[in-house]
Amino acid sequence: MPPHPRRRWFSNEPDAPAPVSTDLPLPLSELASGEQAIFVELRGGRGVRGRLTSLGFTPGVPIFMVQNYGWGPLIVEVRGTRVALGRHEAKYIFVQRSQP
Amino acid sequence: MSECHPAGEATHKNELKLQRDLPLIALAGQPNTGKSTLFNLLTGLNQHVGNWPGKTIERREGVFHDNGRSLRLIDLPGTYSLTANSPEELIAREFILREQPDLVIAVVSAANLERSLYLVAELISLPTPLVVALNMMDVAELEGYRIDVEVLQAALGIPVVPLVATRAQGVRELLRVVDQVIKGERVLMPRLPDIRADHQQALKAIQSLIHGFVPQPYPLEWTAMKLLEGDAELTRLMHKTLPPERWEAVHEVLRSHDDALMAVASGRYEWINRLMRAAVARPPVGQISLTERLDRWATHPVLGLGILALILGAVFWVTFTLGSPLQAWLESEVVERLASFAAATLAPAPAWLQSLVVDGVIGGVGAVITFIPILAIFFAAFGLLEDVGYMARAAYVMDNFMHLMGLHGKSFLPLFLGFGCNVPAVMGTRVIDSWSARLVTILIAPFIPCTARMVVVAFLAGAFFGQYATLVSWGLALLALIMLVISGVLLNALLFKGKRSAFIMEMPLYHLPNWRTIALLVWQRTLAFLKKAGTVILAFSVLIWLLSTLPGGDLESSFLAMFGRLVEPGGRWMGFDWRLTVALLASFLAKENAIATLGVVFGSGEEGGLSQILVATYSPAVALAFLTATMLFIPCAATLAVIKQEAASWRWALVNIALMLAISIGVSTLVYWLAKGLGG
Numbered sequence: 001m002p003p004h005p006r007r008r009w010f011s012n013e014p015d016a017p018a019p020v021s022t023d024l025p026l027p028l029s030e031l032a033s034g035e036q037a038i039f040v041e042l043r044g045g046r047g048v049r050g051r052l053t054s055l056g057f058t059p060g061v062p063i064f065m066v067q068n069y070g071w072g073p074l075i076v077e078v079r080g081t082r083v084a085l086g087r088h089e090a091k092y093i094f095v096q097r098s099q100p
Numbered sequence: 101m102s103e104c105h106p107a108g109e110a111t112h113k114n115e116l117k118l119q120r121d122l123p124l125i126a127l128a129g130q131p132n133t134g135k136s137t138l139f140n141l142l143t144g145l146n147q148h149v150g151n152w153p154g155k156t157i158e159r160r161e162g163v164f165h166d167n168g169r170s171l172r173l174i175d176l177p178g179t180y181s182l183t184a185n186s187p188e189e190l191i192a193r194e195f196i197l198r199e200q201p202d203l204v205i206a207v208v209s210a211a212n213l214e215r216s217l218y219l220v221a222e223l224i225s226l227p228t229p230l231v232v233a234l235n236m237m238d239v240a241e242l243e244g245y246r247i248d249v250e251v252l253q254a255a256l257g258i259p260v261v262p263l264v265a266t267r268a269q270g271v272r273e274l275l276r277v278v279d280q281v282i283k284g285e286r287v288l289m290p291r292l293p294d295i296r297a298d299h300q301q302a303l304k305a306i307q308s309l310i311h312g313f314v315p316q317p318y319p320l321e322w323t324a325m326k327l328l329e330g331d332a333e334l335t336r337l338m339h340k341t342l343p344p345e346r347w348e349a350v351h352e353v354l355r356s357h358d359d360a361l362m363a364v365a366s367g368r369y370e371w372i373n374r375l376m377r378a379a380v381a382r383p384p385v386g387q388i389s390l391t392e393r394l395d396r397w398a399t400h401p402v403l404g405l406g407i408l409a410l411i412l413g414a415v416f417w418v419t420f421t422l423g424s425p426l427q428a429w430l431e432s433e434v435v436e437r438l439a440s441f442a443a444a445t446l447a448p449a450p451a452w453l454q455s456l457v458v459d460g461v462i463g464g465v466g467a468v469i470t471f472i473p474i475l476a477i478f479f480a481a482f483g484l485l486e487d488v489g490y491m492a493r494a495a496y497v498m499d500n501f502m503h504l505m506g507l508h509g510k511s512f513l514p515l516f517l518g519f520g521c522n523v524p525a526v527m528g529t530r531v532i533d534s535w536s537a538r539l540v541t542i543l544i545a546p547f548i549p550c551t552a553r554m555v556v557v558a559f560l561a562g563a564f565f566g567q568y569a570t571l572v573s574w575g576l577a578l579l580a581l582i583m584l585v586i587s588g589v590l591l592n593a594l595l596f597k598g599k600r601s602a603f604i605m606e607m608p609l610y611h612l613p614n615w616r617t618i619a620l621l622v623w624q625r626t627l628a629f630l631k632k633a634g635t636v637i638l639a640f641s642v643l644i645w646l647l648s649t650l651p652g653g654d655l656e657s658s659f660l661a662m663f664g665r666l667v668e669p670g671g672r673w674m675g676f677d678w679r680l681t682v683a684l685l686a687s688f689l690a691k692e693n694a695i696a697t698l699g700v701v702f703g704s705g706e707e708g709g710l711s712q713i714l715v716a717t718y719s720p721a722v723a724l725a726f727l728t729a730t731m732l733f734i735p736c737a738a739t740l741a742v743i744k745q746e747a748a749s750w751r752w753a754l755v756n757i758a759l760m761l762a763i764s765i766g767v768s769t770l771v772y773w774l775a776k777g778l779g780g
Contacts, residue, residue, distance in 0.1 A: 048602045050330070053365040054181035055604065056215050061369070066392075069401050072500040073509065073603060079214040079369075082391070084496045086508060086603030 023097055029074065029090035031065040037095035039063055039078075044092050052093070055083055063095055122163070122172045123282050124199065128192060128223060129207030130216045131178035132489075132608035134235040136160075137265040138207055139175040140620050149624055152177075152191050156530060156746055166275045174201070180215075182222040183326065184333035186533055196228055197317045202282050205274070207233045210240035210247055210262070211609055213380060214372055221293045221368035224258065225322055229281050229288055232260040233274055238267070239611055243389055245380060252379035257289040266614040293371030295325065299363040302353050303328060309350050313342050328360035391489075391609045398490065399607075404497035411490070415481040416519070419551070423474035430473065435466035456645060459700075464641025467690045468634050471521075472626060474551045478520030479625045483618040489608040499603055505588030506596060507532075508603035511541040515584075518548030522739040523633055524625055526746050534601035540591050542747055543756050546735035547584035549577045552691035556730055559695055563711035564723040572724070580731050583763055591759075633690075633738035640689045640737045648700070655701060660685075674729055674765065675722040675772040684729055690736050725772035732764035 025040045039061045042049055056079035057063075066075040066082060073086050085093075129135035139147075143162025152159045160175040176195060177188035184190045196204060206223050208216040223230050232252075240247060253260040259277045263270035280286040295303050306324040314323045315337070326334045327350065339347055354360070397403055439462045446454040485491050491513055499509035510532050518525030525545040532538040549557075557576055561569040647660040655661055664671075664682035671681035679701045686697035695710070702713050714723070734757045735743065744753040 048604060049361060050183050050185040051180070051602075051604050053361055054183070054185070054218055055606065056218070056369070058366045058369055059362055060366075066395075067399060072401055073496060075395070075399060075496070075607060081212055081215045082395075082607035084492070084499075084509070084603065084605045084607050086499065088600065089602050089604060 025094040025096050027091045028063065028065075028076070028085070028093040028095050029068070029087055031063075031068060031095065031097070033065055033068050035065045035097060036099070037063050037065070037097050040094045040096055042092055043094055048089060048092075052089075056081060057093065062098070122170050123203070124172045124174065124201040125278065126174045126176050126196060126199075126201040126204045126228075127207060128176045128196070128204050128219065129178060129233075130180050130209075130219050132606060133178075133207045133209040133212070133216050134263075134265045135178055135207040136175065137614055137617050138205075138233060138235065138263070138271075139173065140617060141265055141268055141271060143173055145620075145623075149628070155187055155191065156748070157187060157191060158530070167279065171278075179219065181219060183329050183331050190333060193226075196223075196226055200317070201228060203229050203231060203278060205231050205233050205278070207235050209236045210234050210245065211236045211243050213240075213245070213247070214369075214376060217372045217375065218365075218368060220256075221371055224256070224290045225292055225325070227319060230258050230290065231274075231277055231281060232256065232258060233263050233265075234260050235263045235265050236611075237262045237270075238264045239609060243609070245382070247381075248379045252375060255291065255375050255378050257291045259286065259288070266612070266617075293368045295328070295367040296363040296370070299328065299357060299360055299367075302357045302360065305353050306350055309346055309353070310338060310342065313338070313346070315341055325364060327354060328357065329364050330354075330361050389609075391607075394610055395493070395607070398493040399496050401497065401500070404493065408494050408497055411485065411494075412516075412519075415478065415485075418481060419474055419478045419520070423477045423551075426473035427470045430470045431466070435462065435470060438462055439466070452649065455649065456642070460642045460645030461638065463645070463696065464638045464689070465634075467641070467692060467696075468630065468637050471552060471690075471692070472630070475521050475629060476622055476626050478551070479524070479622045480618060482517060482520070483621040483625075484613055486621075487613045487618055489610045492605060492607050495605060496607065503600070504585060505540060505544070506592030506600050507537050507540060507588065508601060510603070510605060511537060514541060515545060515548055518545050518550060520551055521629065521633075522546050522548060522550050522735060523629055523742050526739060526742045527628065529746060532601075536592075536596045537601040539747060539752065540588055540595070542743055543591055543752065543759070544584045544588045546739055546743075546756060546760060547580050547587060547732070549580045549731060550691065552736070553731055555692050556687070556694050557727055559711070560714070560723060560727055563715055564718075564720050572727070576727055576731050579728065579767070583732060583767065587759060587763070632742060636738045636741045637690050644686060644689050644693075670765065673769045673772070674725045675719075675776070676726065676729075680718075680722070680726050684726070684733060687730055687733055688737060690738070691730065694730050719776075721772055721775035724775050725768045728771045729764050729768035732760060732767055734760045734764070 028037070031037055039057055039059060041059065042052065042057070061078060064077040066077050068074040071087070073084055074090055075082055075084050077083070127135055127139055139160060139162065142164040144164075146164065147160055147162030150159050150161075151157065157177055162173050162175075163170055164173055165171075174195065176192040179186070179189040179192050182189055182193040184193075195201075204223055204226075206220045208220060220230070220232060234247070234249065234252070237247075247262075249260050249262050259281065261270055261274045261277055263274060265271070277286070281288070294300070303321075303324055306327055307321060310324060310327075311320060314320050318334070323334060323338070327338060338350065342350065357363070398407055439458050442457050442462060443454060446457060485494070494516070495509035495512050497509075498512035502508050502511050505511075511529075513531055514525045514528035517528045522545055525548060526542050529538045529541045529545070532541055554573065554577070557573050558569070561572040561576075565572045644660070647663070648655050648658045650659055652658065660682055661678065664678040664685065667685075668676070668678045668681055671678070671684070676684070679698065682701065683694045683697040687694040698714065699710050702710060718726075734740075740753050740757070743756055744750050747753065
């Protein structure tokens, strides 16, 4: 079982600038369970853009990888909601790793 | 198959006309916010379930009474936003803009406030008065959130009423506020979200370009916003309405701001975050929620499948241990008594009339009635799993498997319903958001061995295979599922060239079941089955009776037997004589009719006698082939009727018949020769 470090669901302080990371954006599917990242952009996947946006995937939002076993669908937490994503969809979502 | 009976339609229209004058309230909300629970709580059984015009999306409308006055309530489809990403979203916003309800109640989940306020950010920008129902306050408390409702209300500028819809808490207050707003006693000063700063110029530019060209009932600023969001429906509309040079100019702005959707959405989420910072205290760090704990097991790729298998097993066990005795009781105490009562009453009448009523009408109705306990128990189990939030997990763990057929996890939910009955399974495909995935699911759903088929299998396998009966039954069910997968793979490859649809699904928080919601769900699903299957089965039952009676009055020389003899050469491949062929054909009416028909052709009413005759007549190889054919044979009349309805054409129903006919004949022929070769 991957460890589940606690993260903040949302903060009471005014919007702090996202923690800057020098890493290049990587597909969400490469994030391991328990890692946290910042949503950067959606590359391709026009058809799902609207659905992902209304579920809370907007630039700068923290995404927490709840479960990713390296195959099959994965579960992330975004804006306090758990969302299941197909691996294929997760490959279009580009994120930047951040420190929890 | 006609949907409406003329008389019923007229009364329904009258009813609606009378209700036209009543204040109209629309319930809007994202999925999993308890919107339906609130709708059921307010309207109870005083609701009408239908379809939105031209769509296979459920439309629920009801009337409720408050303070001596009646109000109309419409349950809009659950949507995450109001952009035309899906038919549901289009329906919700068109209803609000065109029908202009007196008030919209936005149901939001207090336990998921940040996300569920997104729809409020959209609704608040529309001209209709808005009240926020802050539902699931109990779950929020459990998750550790503290929400200051007064502050939230002040920050939004519209009324916010805390609710626990599952326990009916806060409803009185909600109704009081609704009343005040409708009477105009409460002034709303909504504070609207703004587009992100870097896109405000673009918004203004589009606004001035389309000014004067936006058709009713769309508000100007809202339309400009939707164009920036890339809303397909409004882009099409404005492209049509605007003079070409203006459209070019609009298009130019849109092209240079292709990330505008993100800017609009970010603007809304900034607005939400301002509200949240003001009104919500975050949960203490380090607390592991119930959902997190349960999901470690329920969504595990291996353990999760095991849990699903256990739950499925338990559902079937409960369904059959509770349902079968009830079914037998209904058969002997209700249907048979009714039949003998009718026979006695009609004794002076001509024999054909007696036979029509007893064999045709009561036979058909009886098949439906005795099936209801099993179905209702199954629906209750399904409803319970759905209500506590487990079904999304089942869809999640089945996603890998469903990918084989180009489908994703959500398609598993209707297929699961199919184990109870294929009719609700086909209707249940409405949860699938892509049309191609939905169509494939509709076409493979009839392969799911429904309870009616399992009844036939249990009876015949018991007679022929004794101690191996259970093994044979499970083997046949497995065979049907293998055929389902093969058909799914083929259909996906042939019809959609392997195209796949996106899997994006919210995993709701687990919560305690609401018995009222489940009871209502069982009631509505059973009623829908009765209406659909009942009418189709009754009509076909009379038709089959006619075919089995005319022209001579006995089965041996009837049209049905003639037809059976005509197609007998085909049946012979599978080792069938004309009687088995006729029994298989009769299962088209309702699957369990296969046994009843054998009872008629062998002139034996009671089942004990029949099984002995059958064992003496047919070899085990023939029996196995017959069971295989019954398992895979074309869908029953009621299922075909809903396939036609949901796929909106007979074409797909015919495709389905052709597919299943080919597979059932092919496979059972193979089974027959294999079994014969092995010495059966």
